Amino acid sequence: MTIPVVWSPETRRHEPMREVWVGVPTEGTEVPARVDRILEALRAHDAVEATPHDDDVLTRVHDPAYVEHLRTIHAEWIAGPYDQLVGQDRVVPYVFPTPAMTQGMTPTQAAATHGRAGAFCYDTMTLVGPGTWEAARAAVDCALTAVDLVTSRRSSGVETRAAYALCRPPGHHVTSQGYGGSCYLNNAAVAAQALLDASHGRVAVVDLDAHHGNGTQAIFWERDDVRYGSLHVDPAAGWFPHYFGHATETGAGAGEGATRNLPLAEGTGDGPWLEGVRDLAAFAGGADALVVSLGVDAAADDPESPLQVTADGYAAAGALLGSLGLPTVAVQEGGYHLDTIGGLVAAYLDGHDHPAAG
Ligand SMILES: [Zn+2]
Secondary structure (H helix, E strand, O other): OOOOEEEOHHHHOOOOOEEEEOOEEEEOOOOOHHHHHHHHHOOOOOEEEOOOOOOOOHHHHOOHHHHHHHHHHHHHHHHOOHHHHHOOOOEOOOOOOOHHHHOOOOOOOOOOHHHHOOOOEOOOOOOEOOOHHHHHHHHHHHHHHHHHHHHOOOOOOOOOOEEEEOOOOOOOOOOOOOEEOOEOOOHHHHHHHHHHHHHOOOEEEEEOOOOOOHHHHHHHOOOOOEEEEEEEEOHHHOOOOOOOOOOOOOOOHHHOOOEEEEEEOOOOEHHHHHHHHHHHHHHHOOOOEEEEEEOOOOEOOOOOOOOEEOHHHHHHHHHHHHOOOOOEEEEEOOOOOOOOHHHHHHHHHHHHHOHHHO
16 A cells, blocks of 8 residues: 555645746746646555645644735735736735834734735745635645544554645745745644644654755744754755754754754765754654655755755655654655656655665
């Protein structure tokens, strides 16, 4: 039996069209075709369509005010003058109430939609369009349905040990307060919280995406019930998310020691990358359940990162994490090279399913 694939046609509805990077509109790479390329490569797996879940877990991971903002902001934008006036049908913030502006004071909510657009957002490259909310919310349902599969016995009486959630858009850059990094809702954090609720034990999140999952780290920063370990290109070498992802960040308060970051040099390939995966597998080993933030943008062909991991590397990573024998939900994060993305995901899942072969 192969690892089931949980997906939703709704996840195709988000069309980034463009990102605004250093002030310049560039073509978005987090495109709906990613869903179809991955589905094609996973034809041999059981496909399970996601079932709707309520907002209970979602609003414990994210501030309810943020969730409501994301749900409504595009309709407000379209009701405003922006499309007619400047031809902008995507929500693009231009002012951000960061500490640079607020200096400890509590800001009053902006009256204008274009003012409010930056209230729960931290970059200019993550635009909200028609269908963004529907796709992001469906991705959360994919993650929660995958959790259902590994925590409840199916009618056959056989418990699925691992499930894969084909989440799009990805989520690991989203904090409890807002979005960025082409992510809108933190699917991995939702999965971790739901696994925690189901098993009443401890959960580990291992993040294999090429970029640091600053959002997931932030959400669990002060908690000791969810460990977060990440392997990514070094932000000190100039890579997104720039401000977080350094080895010195280990958590705070009750969460001190529950965060582990392994930044890697540009050009890192399978050998040192798998050493890092081995380290994070040990870090996750004491948990009762595992979430894998399965970004495949660490692969050599990917346009968004300088890491040089191969499909064999991803298969070996799957074998290392699969050998933990934990109930596991693998959540799709990044991966932008359309010709190889599906094969990379398939390689990881095959490795995870056959740990002895690794
Ligand atoms: Zn990434």
